[in-house]
Amino acid sequence: MNRRSLLKGGLLAGIGLPFLDLKEVIANPVGKGKKAKNIIMMVSDGMSTGTLNMADLYANRAWGQGSKWLGLYRENKAVRALMDTASASSMVTDSAAASSSWGGGMRVPNGSLNVGAKGEKPQPILQKFKEQGKKVGCVTTVPITHATPAGFCVNIDDRDGQAIIAKMYLDLRFDVMIGGGSKYFGAKRKDGTIIPDYLAKGFQVAENKKEMLALDKSKPVLGLFAEDGLPYEVDRKHDQRLMDAVPSLAEMAMTAISLMKEHKEGFVLQVEGGKVDWAAHSNDVSGLIFDQLAFDEAVGKVIEFAEQDGETLVIITTDHGNANPGLFYADEADKKFDSLQNFKHSNTWLLAQLNQSLSEQKIKELIYEHQGIAMSSADVNSLMVHFKDIVPGALYNESNLPFYEYGRLMGKYTDVQWAGMNHTGDYVELTMFGPGSEKLKPFIKNYEIHNLMLEAAEMPQHFIHKI
Template sequence: MNRRSLLKGGLLAGLGLPFLSAGDVLAKPAALKKKAKNIIMLVSDGMSQGTLNMADLYAQRAFGKTSAWMQLYRDNKVTRGLMDTASASSMVTDSAAASSSWGGGMRVNNGSLNVGPKGEKPQPILQKFKETGKKVGCVTTVPITHATPAGFCVNINSRNGMEEIASMYLNLKFDVMMGGGADYFGTKRKDGSLLPKYLTQGFKVVENKAEMMGYKGNGPILGIFAPDGLPYEIDRKNTPQLLKDVPSLAEMTSKAISLMKDHKDGFVLQVEGGRVDWAAHGNDIGGLIFDQLAFDEAVAIAIDFAEKDGETLVIITTDHANANPGLFSGSKADKNFDSLQLFKHSNQWVLNQLNRTSSPAQVMELIKSGQGMLISDAEAKNLLTHFSDIQEGQLYNDEKLPFYEMAKMQFKHTSVGWAGMDHAADFVEIAMFGPGSEQLRPLIKNTEVHNMMLHAAEVAEHYLVKA
């Protein structure tokens, strides 16, 4: 008997084990050290590697400390891997298909939420966990009916049916749902406001930070803090009324955890930094960096809870890359990047106050006061010409603002460049902390996360998605 035969036959047989192929061994999940009572999955939507990197650089240079996410890497506290983000219809996914891969455990076509290419409708993961007795919820900086939270919650052919998704949430009666999207729940709906129905079903509806922070009840809560997406974090922090009325992602995360943490069967929470993606689509560096740092504050909240709790799996990732921004070389790269510390507002905030009738002097003054940049008269004139020449197809640009030209102009002032204005097919970062994190391998498919969460919580076998 050769050594390989001895290992396969003699040793395994001696241990009383059946013959197993390498494929059989690899197909089974890693033995779990401990059950996860709670799961918190944090998603920085549309986060490219450069976004993660620049947010950490900014934190070090502006605050003298590293980002919470990167500190987890430096301290070797998490299991780290890469994730293939493709959808059923494209190597380049959208957020609906990406979230569905986690929520339903299968790849669907771009634009669909948990409806497969052949009409399959896998049960979304928050519905599964709700059935097992856990409290469940989502918090986000975009509409709560948007693709990423909805991918954990519902089956619908098109992500654009956000009014219908708002109605679905009423019937599902999840425990915590907070973000933007008042237009999809309130009086702007074609069939009238849903909010009276939510109140009748026992929901607490909160519409500002004070109401959210003051809620102490046990019933389900719906928080809607903006008509559509929440303001960019850089604008929220530098606008007193917004800072007073609109909660940060970290504040929503902390509140959601506090409302669910004492439940005897535990909880599952999805947290999304949704406007990271919107900033990337707009090549909006102020919006991007500050929303990534706001997401990082939510990461710190989740990890702090998990370290103290000991029974919580934390997953930190993104659904796809977007626009692939980066800090580029040059003798002034350090100085230029540090100029971002003078930013008080996003490009969106600046451009929304300009139009074709604005004067170059007005443009120069607004950019100086809002972002600390001293641009030339020629740059101001060039920017103004593009208010009537907007690139078609830019997502989240209903006002038809010249985001591309603004970012192009900023490059020589900030040394931050962009590869495009849309999603990319990059493998992306995924990190896990706590019970169940030992399942993570160096490279996984996005669909594998679904069963990893179920395995970590040790739910019934019939909930698992069969590969």
């Protein structure tokens, strides 16, 4: 008997698989050929490839093991592809058009949620699954009315109509909608709070982690844990008050699954790490990496559920790149990158503590205390000069903080540098695990995911005009 025959007849026979080649065993995804009863689509919004890489590098160096996402590649557990992320109006998409490509099955102009260039209004995919008897929901670290969750849910020609979207959700009566954005539901609305309307329609409303963990399966759920976006994970982790009050993305995702998993027709859930995108827009290295790691924690929990369940398709991706950060070569690149392990707060949190009335020494002390960086006098002075140079109206910068300058300066101390402060047209990572994943081609366009989900669930597919 030769060595290959021994492997086939001996080793594999010993585990009850006498007739399969080893490579066939490894390459066989969980649930291949089965119908997907459940679908979980996980989106790290605005995740450039460098973000995924740096989170894995951080995890390896800080904890001695890589990220859960790349672990799927290392262990050959999932199917991997590249995805083109363009919108109908640009090679560089925004989150609304990107999510609409998945939710509606067609490309729409930037800024639109499932409204095409000619006024087309395809039915969003969560409405389709709800009509088929499944439970449906969304989880996010930004407002639940924001572009990525809304792209799975509604048709509206302006993504900024979040107060309108909040009312639309009430009529749609989805099963689990949890994240931030209470200002679009509560007393800060121009027309007054609509929370009583949700309660009158039978919703449970949770406003903190304790209330979320006490929810039951008997009624639909609205969870609102921040006025706008949730805190950055690095800030939440270093503030016990926030840890007690605000759930992590993994906790929100697993709560949503627990509320829907026993439904006989199954469920469909979108999970978004939305503040990865906000951190990239801000060139905020600690905000970026720690929120990507929080997303990765959720990936690990979801994959663990899917492995045990055997009927769940998990899709992991991003809607577009943003700012293209990366770890660049320098004599002390390892040491500088490892300094991120000393960060207790995001750039956003830290800059909000600073103003030009503070002394140079006080600013140095604050930076060292909260980020472990011994910043030079020249760099502190450069930072304070640039507090005067802020352009009002920058995306996710309502406080007009000097994100660009601070991100540039931080590059000296961490060797993480940025290509810009906005979305990119890069092709992005797409990963699938579970029943239906075997249908993924090595390269797809974003709108093809819509039919992949429908096909995996054995539902009628959407006709797509080729773009």
